[in-house]
Every structure is written in structure tokens, then in C-alpha cells.
Amino acid sequence: MPNKPELQEDVSAEHQWVCSRLESVRSKGLWRGLRRFDDGQIYTEAGGRQVINFSGNDYLGLRHNPALLAACADAVNESGVGSGASRLLSGTKRQHLECEAELEEWSASPALVLGSGYLANLALLSTFADRSSVILLDRLAHASLLDGAQLSRAKMMRFQHNDVNSLEDMLRKVRESDSAKRVLVVTESIFSMDGDIAPLRDMSELCARYGAQLVVDEAHAVGVFGDKGTGLCSEMGISELVPYRTATFSKSLASYGGFVLARREACDLLVNSARQFIYDTALPPHIVSTAAYAVRMLADSPELGSTLLEKSAFFRNALHSAGVPAGGDAHIVPLILGSSETALKFADALLSRGVLAVAIRPPTVPEGTARVRFSLSLTHSEQQLRDAVQVVREVVEHTGIQPLERP
Ligand SMILES: Cc1ncc(COP(=O)(O)O)c(C=O)c1O
Incomplete structure (x- = not known):
């Protein structure tokens, strides 16, 4: 008979490991x-x-807005509590397509809805950059952008926060070593922890000059800046110069979920290759329906x-x-x-x-x-x-x- 494993001891060793990790967190305040x-x-x-x-x-204080609550209640009664499948199986419902159409009308850009803003950033960066690319990321960019950059396996460099000189130095160096490399420049438009505004116009000009693609996370700018709350790129009149924008339904839009604004083909590429889109259950239809209603509210109350x-x-x-x-x-x-x-x-x-x-x-x-x-x-x-x-x-x-x- 093989010896009985000493289960109790293993468990307690594991528990000690967990506790020591916690202690280290606690000791740093x-x-x-x-x-x-x-x-x-x-x-x-x-x-x-x-x-x-x-x-x-x-x-925007919409989380308890009576019209939005009523829209959500109607939608949940009509469509049930969950979507039942991922988008590429049977999870894409009328509400998802209507929400994407609503986003497109509002922002004048094709849109793809994903499970959250976090997932949208992971999906975007891991789809549009790979091992042979370079990602230049603002030093203070949100964790989801950093995680997305890491997931893509691109070479990553961090430029000084909102500093176009630091960004240009990096772009120049990258181009000196390889004129054909794919380069993504990644930033937030309004920074989540600092509340400051990225110099997006200058950044978009640099991207054009150095052949880089600009990615802007508009999580905190949607609803606040731009025509009908469409964000800071639109406020600055540079939406056409920014090939990839991400945002979330979870802040100004008061519910849950994320989305990407990009060309139709870029959205198709996400559908075909982003693991965070393919292997994630579609958002519940009433959630996207509520989000679409909130987008309409932005359009109606500019x-x-x-x-x-x-x-x-x-x-x-x-x-x-x-x-x-x-x-x-x-x-x-x-x-x-x-x-x-x-x-x-x-x-x-x-x-x-x-x-x-x-x-x-x-x-x-x-x-x-x-x-x-x-x-x-x-x-x-x-x-x-x-x-x-x-x-x-x-x-x-x-x-x-x-x-x-x-x-
Ligand atoms: C800049 C930024 N991007 C992305 C996210 C993630 O969005 P979500 O909460 O929809 O996952 C957040 C915050 O949560 C954020 O502050």
C-alpha cells in the first residue's frame, strides 16, 4: 500500500505561504x-x-436614473438574465447588434462591444501588437493597458507621463533601429488617477510622422468631453487620426461592459482573433440594451x-x-x-x-x-x-x- 499523503501538513504549508504573502502586503501599508x-x-x-x-x-449620476431603470427592467423581462453563450456561439442577440449600431451612430465609428473595459484593452493590444511590435505606453497608463501590452508580447517601453518629448525620443530610437517595425503608442485621454488630459493632438501628429498607431483609452472621457459625450479625441477633432479607441459602459454610462471604436475591418479582426472576445460569454442582453439607452441619453442631453x-x-x-x-x-x-x-x-x-x-x-x-x-x-x-x-x-x-x- 502506498503511504497516505500527509494532506493536513500540505494544506497548512500552503496556508502559511498565503499568510506570509498577506503579511508582506500588510507590512508595506x-x-x-x-x-x-x-x-x-x-x-x-x-x-x-x-x-x-x-x-x-x-x-453623470445615471445609475439610478428612472428612465434608465425602466429601460433596464423592460429589457431584463424581455430577454432574461443572461446571454447564455459567447458572442460567436449563440450569445449575439438583437440587443448586442443594436448597441453596436447605437455606438456607431453616436461616435461615427464602427464599434465592437466586449465584456468590460478591461477586456477591451486586453483584446485590443494583444490583437494589434505581437512579439515583433513595439508598444510605447504612458508611464501612468491604467493597469489594463499595461496588462494588454504584456499579453501581446511586444517590446514595451514607457514614456514619461504626458511628455511628448519623451515619446518622440523613443519613437526616433525605434525608427533608427527599424524603419518598418509596427509601433503602437498607448495612452488614456483623461488619466484615471491624476485626472489630467493627454496631449492627444501632439501625440497623433508624432504618430503620423513616425508611422505609429495611436491607441486611446477614453474610459474617463466618455460622457464628459466631446460632442454628445463622445470623448476627448472627438473634442479635439482628431478622431479620424486615432485608429483605436476603447471605453467602458461602467462609468458615465452607468452600467457594465466595454467597447472598441475602430474601423470595421479592425473590429472584424478582433472578432476573429481576440481571445477575450471569443472565449468570454456575451454580456447579458439587458445590460447592453441599458448601455445603448444610456448612449442615447448622452446624445439627447449634450x-x-x-x-x-x-x-x-x-x-x-x-x-x-x-x-x-x-x-x-x-x-x-x-x-x-x-x-x-x-x-x-x-x-x-x-x-x-x-x-x-x-x-x-x-x-x-x-x-x-x-x-x-x-x-x-x-x-x-x-x-x-x-x-x-x-x-x-x-x-x-x-x-x-x-x-x-x-x-
Ligand atoms: C482607464 C481605464 N481603462 C479601463 C478600465 C476598465 O474598465 P471596466 O471597469 O469596464 O473593466 C478602467 C476602470 O475601471 C479605467 O480607469
């Missing part, structure tokens, strides 16, 4: 725990208290984005007037605090005074730039913005922590 936030439309409940939520991405930007300018100016250096150029307003411990302390002090602005720490942001990030929404009233500024002021005074100037 990087522990992340799930906290419960049950929300109404404006306030969020944190630990039994109502706090003003500045840590959501529901920029003032939503500019109203949000006015609120954001009011908030940022009020912080500046209070002597608090606030970053960002749009509706994302970071206060850079330095170490993870400092950011956690600041966020806790805000929360205890009724303001939820979660601490953002490495590896989400670079070492030494932990921060609290305020995401503004149309649901925030002017009074709430004033109250939040007052709370920030109190926290600075009470803790002695002064937010840092923009790095």
Missing part, C-alpha cells in the same frame, strides 16, 4: 480590505453613517459633460482658494499625499467627517504619490462641494497633513 458601501443616489452608507461619496465613477466640468472647476478652485493644491484638469481631483500611511490617515479623517474619498496607493499609483482622489458627479450639489472643501480644510488643520503640489 498596502492592505486592501473590502468595505461595504450601500448607496442611495447621492449619499453612500459607510458603517451605518451617511457620507458624501466621491469615490464612484457614476459621473450639456451633461460641460455641466460636470463646471462643477469640477468650482470644486478645484474652492480647494485652491482654501490653500489646498488639487490636481487634475477635469472631473477627477487628486490630492497627492505621499506615503500610503499618510493617504490612509487623511482618507480616514475625511470619512470620520462624512466625506468618502478613498486612499489610492501603490501599485495603483507610483511609490511616494499615494493620494485621495475625488471623483465628481452631477449628483453632487454645490452645497455638498462646499461642505467637502470645508472638511478637507479641517482635515489639513487637524492632522497637519498638507497635500503636495502636483508632481
Whole structure:
């Protein structure tokens, strides 16, 4: 008889390995725990208290919009709770095609819907770059873009954040060594953690000059910038110069899912080769139907984005007037605090005074730039913005922590 394996010992060794990994996370001040936030439309409940939520991405406040809720309820009753299959099996329903048609009409570009913004970025970069390509990626680009670049196996280089000189240096070097290499330049239009705007026009000119393809993630710009909320490329009038754009339904558009805007043939190539499209169950029809309804709402209410930007300018100016250096150029307003411990302390002090602005720490942001990030929404009233500024002021005074100037 073979010896009985010592199961208990193996399990406990495994458990110790897990615990030691967790301990290492904890010892760096990087522990992340799930906290419960049950929300109404404006306030969020944190630990039994109502706090003003500045840590959501529901920029246009559509998540509880009655017309959108009704559209979602009708759609779920009609189509059931799931799609039942991947898009290339039997998962493509009328709602997916209608949503893609809606996106095309809205953005004037063919569109392909994928499971999420994260998957859209993985799909795009792993389809349009390969081992023989080069990807030049902004140093602060979102994790999904970094993961997509890694998945593609292209040679990856990171240019300095929003720095066209750094990008041009890299493009020149790449072209000196190989004039025919396929090069993708990848950035966000509004940066998720810094809220600043990429110099997309200059980048698109550089791409044209050096024969590179520009990829722009518009996750945080859709709904806020551009004609009918179509994003920053459209606001800058350069959509035609950007062959690949990605975005998500999960922020301004209030539901879930992602999409790519690209030429029809590029969408066909994704359908034929992106593993994240082929091997992923199609989004539930009511979700894409709700997303399509939200896209129509953007088209019908083109003032939503500019109203949000006015609120954001009011908030940022009020912080500046209070002597608090606030970053960002749009509706994302970071206060850079330095170490993870400092950011956690600041966020806790805000929360205890009724303001939820979660601490953002490495590896989400670079070492030494932990921060609290305020995401503004149309649901925030002017009074709430004033109250939040007052709370920030109190926290600075009470803790002695002064937010840092923009790095
Ligand atoms: C810049 C950026 N791209 C992509 C994503 C991923 O989108 P999704 O949440 O739809 O997966 C996010 C955030 O979640 C993001 O901030």
C-alpha cells in the first residue's frame, strides 16, 4: 500500500505561504480590505453613517436614473438574465447588434462591444501588437493597458507621463533601429488617477510622422468631453487620426461592459482573433440594451459633460482658494499625499467627517504619490462641494497633513 499523503501538513504549508504573502502586503501599508458601501443616489452608507461619496465613477449620476431603470427592467423581462453563450456561439442577440449600431451612430465609428473595459484593452493590444511590435505606453497608463501590452508580447517601453518629448525620443530610437517595425503608442485621454488630459493632438501628429498607431483609452472621457459625450479625441477633432479607441459602459454610462471604436475591418479582426472576445460569454442582453439607452441619453442631453466640468472647476478652485493644491484638469481631483500611511490617515479623517474619498496607493499609483482622489458627479450639489472643501480644510488643520503640489 502506498503511504497516505500527509494532506493536513500540505494544506497548512500552503496556508502559511498565503499568510506570509498577506503579511508582506500588510507590512508595506498596502492592505486592501473590502468595505461595504450601500448607496442611495447621492449619499453612500459607510458603517451605518451617511457620507458624501466621491469615490464612484457614476459621473453623470445615471445609475439610478428612472428612465434608465425602466429601460433596464423592460429589457431584463424581455430577454432574461443572461446571454447564455459567447458572442460567436449563440450569445449575439438583437440587443448586442443594436448597441453596436447605437455606438456607431453616436461616435461615427464602427464599434465592437466586449465584456468590460478591461477586456477591451486586453483584446485590443494583444490583437494589434505581437512579439515583433513595439508598444510605447504612458508611464501612468491604467493597469489594463499595461496588462494588454504584456499579453501581446511586444517590446514595451514607457514614456514619461504626458511628455511628448519623451515619446518622440523613443519613437526616433525605434525608427533608427527599424524603419518598418509596427509601433503602437498607448495612452488614456483623461488619466484615471491624476485626472489630467493627454496631449492627444501632439501625440497623433508624432504618430503620423513616425508611422505609429495611436491607441486611446477614453474610459474617463466618455460622457464628459466631446460632442454628445463622445470623448476627448472627438473634442479635439482628431478622431479620424486615432485608429483605436476603447471605453467602458461602467462609468458615465452607468452600467457594465466595454467597447472598441475602430474601423470595421479592425473590429472584424478582433472578432476573429481576440481571445477575450471569443472565449468570454456575451454580456447579458439587458445590460447592453441599458448601455445603448444610456448612449442615447448622452446624445439627447449634450450639456451633461460641460455641466460636470463646471462643477469640477468650482470644486478645484474652492480647494485652491482654501490653500489646498488639487490636481487634475477635469472631473477627477487628486490630492497627492505621499506615503500610503499618510493617504490612509487623511482618507480616514475625511470619512470620520462624512466625506468618502478613498486612499489610492501603490501599485495603483507610483511609490511616494499615494493620494485621495475625488471623483465628481452631477449628483453632487454645490452645497455638498462646499461642505467637502470645508472638511478637507479641517482635515489639513487637524492632522497637519498638507497635500503636495502636483508632481
Ligand atoms: C482607464 C481605464 N481603462 C479601463 C478600465 C476598465 O474598465 P471596466 O471597469 O469596464 O473593466 C478602467 C476602470 O475601471 C479605467 O480607469
